[in-house]
Amino acid sequence: MAGTSTFHVSSATTIFRTSSSLKFSSKPWLLPMRFSPKMPSPPRILRIYALTSNDIKVGTNLEVDGAPWRVLEFLHVKPGKGAAFVRTKMRNYVTGNTVEKTFRAGSTISEANVFKETKQFTYKDGSQFVFMDLNTFEETRLNEADVGEKTKWLKEGMDCNLLFWNGKVIDFELPITVQLTVVDVDPGLKGDTASGGSKPATLDTGAVVNVPLFINIGDQILVDTRTGQYMSRA
Numbered sequence: 001m002a003g004t005s006t007f008h009v010s011s012a013t014t015i016f017r018t019s020s021s022l023k024f025s026s027k028p029w030l031l032p033m034r035f036s037p038k039m040p041s042p043p044r045i046l047r048i049y050a051l052t053s054n055d056i057k058v059g060t061n062l063e064v065d066g067a068p069w070r071v072l073e074f075l076h077v078k079p080g081k082g083a084a085f086v087r088t089k090m091r092n093y094v095t096g097n098t099v100e101k102t103f104r105a106g107s108t109i110s111e112a113n114v115f116k117e118t119k120q121f122t123y124k125d126g127s128q129f130v131f132m133d134l135n136t137f138e139e140t141r142l143n144e145a146d147v148g149e150k151t152k153w154l155k156e157g158m159d160c161n162l163l164f165w166n167g168k169v170i171d172f173e174l175p176i177t178v179q180l181t182v183v184d185v186d187p188g189l190k191g192d193t194a195s196g197g198s199k200p201a202t203l204d205t206g207a208v209v210n211v212p213l214f215i216n217i218g219d220q221i222l223v224d225t226r227t228g229q230y231m232s233r234a
Contacts, residue, residue, distance in 0.1 A: 068092070070093060073089040083105060086104075121160055122157075125141070128143055153207060180221060
């Protein structure tokens with residue numbers, strides 16, 4: 001192995017005393033083992049669960065026509081005539097398309113093997129967003145098209161959940177609440193309270209949200225990333 005020391009000993013009886021016959025190579029001596037800052041991730045076991053339409057609920061991941069879908073809405077329907085069914089509204093993780101689909105009550109459906117891993121957004125490299133696993137230091141890169149509108153809430157050092165399916169990232173989740181800084185807003189008026197009007201404010205990520213009249217430049221605020229609405233001062 002490269003970097004392993006080599007030496008010569010004149011005889012077995014002189015190995016424990018100083019001897020000029022003990023010679024080391026000019027290469028630095030290293031223990032015969034290899035260190036790496038990256039610890040390999042444990043292998044994942046593929047989970048394939050068979051569901052029925054009766055198991056469908058909001059947030060269920062289904063595999064339909066070879067693609068992963070997330071259930072956004074569902075309704076169990078029992079018509080006066082005919083068989084019962086489940087009406088759903090689903091979003092395709094890969095394409096982002098939203099469709100309505102019905103399933104016959106009690107029919108078998110495959111659950112999509114979607115799993116989450118927490119990664120930290122560390123920096124942007126050109127048009128790519130770099131996320132790092134803080135345990136293994138492995139990097140995952142997403143293109144601007146993959147991040148989409150979520151970029152307006154994304155800050156360096158933020159922990160996000162990356163969703164994987166068949167070994168590739170299909171989506172990622174922001175924290176529900178983020179703390180951002182107001183960088184541009186009309187000055188607040190003395191005496192303004194939380195009740196009353198609002199005004200647009202630009203945040204340090206470039207996002208624009210409506211805030212109460214008393215908010216000023218430099219204020220830290222909390223925003224709900226699901227709705228893009230101001231919640232409170234931080």
